[in-house]
Amino acid sequence: MxxxxxxxxxxxxxxxxxxxPTVGLLFLHNNVSEGYTLFTPEVNNSVYLINNCGEKVNEWTFTELPGATCYLLENGTLLRAGKDKLEIRDWDNTVLWNYEMNTNGLNQHHDIEPLPNGNILCIITDSYSNTEIIANGKDPLKVDQVIGLDKIVELKPIGTDNAEIVWEWKFIDHLIQDYDNTKANFGIIGNHPELIDINYVDSNVENLERGYTHVNGIDYNANLDQIIISARNLNEIYIIDHSTTTTEASGHTGGNSNLGGDILWRWGNPRVYKQGGVEDQKLFSQHDVKWVEPGYLDEGKISVFNNGEYETRAYSTVHLLDPEISGNTYTKENNTFKPLNFNWSWGGSILERTMYEEIKSGTHSLPNGNFIICESSLGQVSEITKAGEHVWTYKNPSGNSIFNQFENVSPNFNSIFRAEKYPSNYIGFSGKDLTPKGIIENENxxxxxxxxxxxxxxxxxxxxxxxxxxxxxxxxxxxxxxxxxxxxxxxxxxxxxxxxxxxxxxxxxxxxxxxxxxxxxxxxxxxxxxxxx
Missing domain, CATH: 2.60.40 (Immunoglobulin-like)
Known part of the structure; x- marks a missing residue:
């Protein structure tokens, strides 16, 4: 390295x-940050850790395709979400714990988040019949037979193949509507930014059985004891209080904020809570919202991949946000949550191709302020500086088989949902064999x-x-x-x-x-x- x-x-x-080269390491500049990149191909069972030269440092092989993400934990083990199971494996690929989510009635999707206490936050589909959702104030003309909202559960691993739900939060408990004053949740939407308008999205926008909210990213801030999530279909990101009990999380009081499970901060599309117009929308089908890690240059800020939205915004961007907190309260200006704009933004071309990913993809900040950008459909991970200088690009050579140089790789044949780059001094590497084992492809x-x-x-x-x-x-x-x-x-x-x-x-x-x-x-x-x- x-x-x-x-x-x-x-x-x-x-x-x-x-x-x-057409796969593997495509570009390298001396300003690349020291570290190792972890990624899981979407179309096979492998997980790879590579160095900056594109050499494989470690590989884990699972028995099922990935559900989406994987993380290297601080104890050096790997946490991975499969199509059905959550698994933890050691550096040598030995299974330490696995839990069958679907068998236990948990339809986990998109993202997971390891917590400092060893528990795992999971995004779970939370489905309701049209009768149930209409009773919560949904306009009957804007409803399918089934509507999928989302909930967050905190799993505590037990033994080698079991788990316990120790905390839960649901969107269904934090709705508002101004359609029918005889139904639940009726109120003035503009006066309640802590709640979600159940009628903002109708059934013509997307298959609502997949998710009215369609949460695709989750992160945890230990200093604040708060959770941030990304709701793609609402073009918003939300912060909620994790210090609550499950009972408090279903209500409107309790926890450090004394707001229960209500929304503490939201950003990206104030139209959802009737505090702006089309021109005020800042996020478009966004993914991978995260707080910048403690000790990093932009510590405490929030990074997000802003996908774009078909004909409305045919390009993608990455951003930093810097919310303002006074006491335990996130501040607003003119009834919309601050900041009024991005703290930092980048959008442009990588290797002469305009960055535009309509779905999936992700980004996060590194210790020196550089940014990792994952373009999912290309299976491509890049690093840029805060000044917008392109310093590194790697293209996943692993699909249903290994792609070698100059073979035609069609989009999505080597896709990766996201990638995580860990600095060289990451505690999870302590005592681990980081000896390079050669490139994955045939030559580079x-x-x-x-x-x-x-x-x-x-x-x-x-x-x-x-x-x-x-x-x-x-x-x-x-x-x-x-x-x-x-x-x-x-x-x-x-x-x-x-x-x-x-x-x-x-x-x-x-x-x-x-x-x-x-x-x-x-x-x-x-x-x-x-x-x-």
Missing amino acids: IKKITCILLLTVSFVWSQA SVSNACLTLSIVQYEINNIRVINPVSGNVLKFNQNIKLDAIRIIDMNGRIIFTSKNFFDDHVPINVKSGFYIIEFEKEEIIRRIKIIVN
């Missing part, structure tokens, strides 16, 4: 290859260049200078072999140069003062400031 250079330096890298010129770069960069990074310099001799900690070595004064003039250098010192004859020594090897350049006495 590529090592960061921590001294005062300038690093430049360029790659040249005769034919660009960019990976080969990356591996060469890693070796050279490691060598050049290990050069130490005895600083300050005295006795007209610039000394190093070892014999160094370089394509060139230069000394540059503070005016930018090269006052000494030596090509094909191999020695442990350089005789110099310069005045006292500050200088830059420049090392060059295989197009990598490192610069260090030195003091000459």
